[in-house]
Amino acid sequence: xxxPLPTDSGGFFKRLADTxxxxxxxxxxSLILLLIGFSLASPNFMQTSNMIAILQATSVNGVLAxxxxxxxxxxxxxxxxxxxxxxxxxxxxxVLTKIGAPLPLGVIAAIVTGAFCGLCSGTFVAKMKxxxxxxxxxxxxxxxxxxxxxxxxxxxxxxDTPGFDLISRGSIxxxxxxSVPIPNGVLILFIVACIASYILSRTVLGRxxxxxxxxxxxxxxxxxxxxxxxIAIYALAGAIVGVGGLLIASRLxxxxxxxxxxxxxxxxxxxxxxxxxxxxxxxxxxxTLIGALIMAxxxxxxxxxxxxxxxxxxxxxxxxxxxxxxxxxxxxxxx
Amino acid sequence: xxxxxxxxxxxxxxxxLATAPMANAADEIYIPLISKGFxxxxxxxxxxxxxxxxxxxxxxxxxxxxxxxxxVDKQIDMLAAALAKKPAAIGxxxxxxxxxxxxxxxxQKDNIAVIAFDSGVDSDIxxxxxxxxxxxxxxxxxxxMAELIGGSGKVAVIAHDQTSRTGIDxxxxxxxxxxxEYPDVEIVTVQYGGGDHLQSTEIxxxxxxxxxxxxxxxxxxxxSAIGVVNGVRESGTEGLIVIGYDSGKAQKEAIRSGLMAGxxxxxxxxxxxxxxxxxxxxxxxxxxxxxxDTGFYYxxxxxxxxxxxxxxxxx
Numbered sequence: 001x002x003x004p005l006p007t008d009s010g011g012f013f014k015r016l017a018d019t020x021x022x023x024x025x026x027x028x029x030s031l032i033l034l035l036i037g038f039s040l041a042s043p044n045f046m047q048t049s050n051m052i053a054i055l056q057a058t059s060v061n062g063v064l065a066x067x068x069x070x071x072x073x074x075x076x077x078x079x080x081x082x083x084x085x086x087x088x089x090x091x092x093x094x095v096l097t098k099i100g101a102p103l104p105l106g107v108i109a110a111i112v113t114g115a116f117c118g119l120c121s122g123t124f125v126a127k128m129k130x131x132x133x134x135x136x137x138x139x140x141x142x143x144x145x146x147x148x149x150x151x152x153x154x155x156x157x158x159x160d161t162p163g164f165d166l167i168s169r170g171s172i173x174x175x176x177x178x179s180v181p182i183p184n185g186v187l188i189l190f191i192v193a194c195i196a197s198y199i200l201s202r203t204v205l206g207r208x209x210x211x212x213x214x215x216x217x218x219x220x221x222x223x224x225x226x227x228x229x230x231i232a233i234y235a236l237a238g239a240i241v242g243v244g245g246l247l248i249a250s251r252l253x254x255x256x257x258x259x260x261x262x263x264x265x266x267x268x269x270x271x272x273x274x275x276x277x278x279x280x281x282x283x284x285x286x287x288t289l290i291g292a293l294i295m296a297x298x299x300x301x302x303x304x305x306x307x308x309x310x311x312x313x314x315x316x317x318x319x320x321x322x323x324x325x326x327x328x329x330x331x332x333x334x335x
Numbered sequence: 336x337x338x339x340x341x342x343x344x345x346x347x348x349x350x351x352l353a354t355a356p357m358a359n360a361a362d363e364i365y366i367p368l369i370s371k372g373f374x375x376x377x378x379x380x381x382x383x384x385x386x387x388x389x390x391x392x393x394x395x396x397x398x399x400x401x402x403x404x405x406x407v408d409k410q411i412d413m414l415a416a417a418l419a420k421k422p423a424a425i426g427x428x429x430x431x432x433x434x435x436x437x438x439x440x441x442x443q444k445d446n447i448a449v450i451a452f453d454s455g456v457d458s459d460i461x462x463x464x465x466x467x468x469x470x471x472x473x474x475x476x477x478x479x480m481a482e483l484i485g486g487s488g489k490v491a492v493i494a495h496d497q498t499s500r501t502g503i504d505x506x507x508x509x510x511x512x513x514x515x516e517y518p519d520v521e522i523v524t525v526q527y528g529g530g531d532h533l534q535s536t537e538i539x540x541x542x543x544x545x546x547x548x549x550x551x552x553x554x555x556x557x558x559s560a561i562g563v564v565n566g567v568r569e570s571g572t573e574g575l576i577v578i579g580y581d582s583g584k585a586q587k588e589a590i591r592s593g594l595m596a597g598x599x600x601x602x603x604x605x606x607x608x609x610x611x612x613x614x615x616x617x618x619x620x621x622x623x624x625x626x627x628d629t630g631f632y633y634x635x636x637x638x639x640x641x642x643x644x645x646x647x648x649x650x
Contacts, residue, residue, distance in 0.1 A: 044420050053415035252434040258405035303416035306397045
């Protein structure tokens with residue numbers, strides 16, 4: 001009996017399996033199924049403007065989820081992504097409107113602030129040996145408080161910074177293809193995803209990220225400075241959250257200081273639906289992206305069908321459990 | 336492998352199948368209401384009024400709002416989904432008017448009539464706004480407070496927030512009336528508990544500790560008012576005049592038991608009802624006034640069961 005697979009793709013499939021590709025396929029199939037199901041159920045679902053609304057709704061959660069993916073792969077968790085997003089938005093607001101700096105400086109401020117806060121979280125975890133759950137829980141509260149203090153508990157509006165709202169709301173794609181005005185926020189999400197994916201699969205930082213999650217001790221014993229790499233991952237995740245802060249501030253044309261609590265859980269949900277293991281060492285950015293899309297499609301679709309809000313929440317919860325259970329079954333079988 | 340995939344697929348499919356019939360329900364006029372909240376009793380009362388009008392005018396109404404009043408972006412997503420359904424009109428209570436402007440402009444372009452309700456929308460796009468005059472309502476609370484404490488003494492305010500329109504209007508309505516009409520009444524502090532029961536309780540207790548000679552306290556929404564009542568009860572303070580806002584079971588009981596002197600009630604059922612009624616009028620091309628004042632009342636032990644009051648109170 002001939003081998004159904006060409007010999008050279010045997011390794012390819014093996015590699016796919018190693019990176020959780022099955023779960024990705026499963027998640028992708030569910031996404032397609034949801035899209036088809038909602039399209040059949042309502043003629044209003046599959047229209048360009050609604051697809052763009054879904055992508056727009058994915059952009060912020062997607063970026064936060066990518067940041068959370070990096071940390072989760074190291075075997076950690078980051079509960080501060082939601083309030084850090086708010087904090088970077090507020091800092092950008094201060095830099096752009098209170099200080100009156102030019103737009104690029106505001107963008108840099110958000111990313112640098114994010115990276116710095118990530119660096120702090122990473123230091124708490126790696127050097128001070130505080131469990132990631134606790135360290136980032138502390139950070140979550142600190143940043144929530146600081147956002148309120150710095151902003152004076154009032155939203156900061158970007159009316160005097162022309163062009164700021166275009167970061168998320170504008171559409172470069174729509175400039176060239178007027179029929180598909182995909183907002184820049186979505187474009188930025190995909191750029192962030194490509195960069196994060198590249199780092200994870202093609203760089204030393206990425207390799208160590210997986211190594212930290214699967215076997216930190218042997219990594220340390222082989223002479224690698226694990227603390228430093230772990231801090232680097234948290235800082236990178238923080239910088240990505242900074243991009244998320246820019247996206248939400250630009251979309252709302254304001255930095256809303258009270259926002260952010262609860263967003264970390266949505267990001268983590270997207271990560272696990274996408275097949276990243278909460279115990280670390282395994283995960284993909286593409287999976288997370290699909291996970292974030294599933295959540296946005298589900299929320300939007302249920303709204304289009306006018307499902308009562310109580311039931312929307314119930315269904316979302318059930319999908320999370322089903323997705324992770326399916327992943328567990330698959331892994332148990334492969335072991 | 337296959338059956339796990341089927342399992343997940345079945346989950347998704349059943350979710351859709353269970354809801355599909357609702358989507359195909361006839362060609363009746365559809366009006367989605369996007370509110371500032373959903374799970375608080377106040378919003379449920381607004382929903383009740385909207386449903387009542389929906390039945391009366393034979394239109395279909397849905398009611399949605401984010402989990403907390405800080406989730407501006409979630410509300411925008413809800414608005415986007417509602418507009419995708421191509422409704423004839425839409426009711427909207429903005430958490431942040433600016434953030435919603437692009438979508439409201441789109442609604443205007445698509446000839447979807449926008450009816451603002453509760454705290455309204457700072458824009459000229461809405462056809463009308465159905466809301467309570469919160470400044471006047473809080474000023475009435477100040478009048479009642481001054482009367483009950485005998486025109487002089489210290490009072491404190493626990494407000495729900497300092498950023499939203501309702502929070503600002505109720506605080507200022509109360510504080511300004513006191514400053515203007517009752518020079519012997521001193522407002523010792525205004526503090527913010529986010530409308531959260533527990534947080535407002537702690538604030539009330541610390542205010543009572545700091546000001547043993549306090550004569551009265553005003554809570555500017557349901558959560559704040561219940562916080563004041565809890566604080567008074569837990570600290571064992573007696574003789575303090577408490578005035579609340581809105582209703583709810585706990586607040587009604589506090590008034591019946593005498594712990595709370597009285598409260599201002601808006602007409603949430605009326606807000607929901609008038610929003611849908613104005614939407615129907617706008618769809619039919621009838622003229623609608625630019626502002627619909629849905630009214631407010633002061634109620635206490637003596638009139639809590641009067642028909643016109645009982646009709647606007649909620650549990």
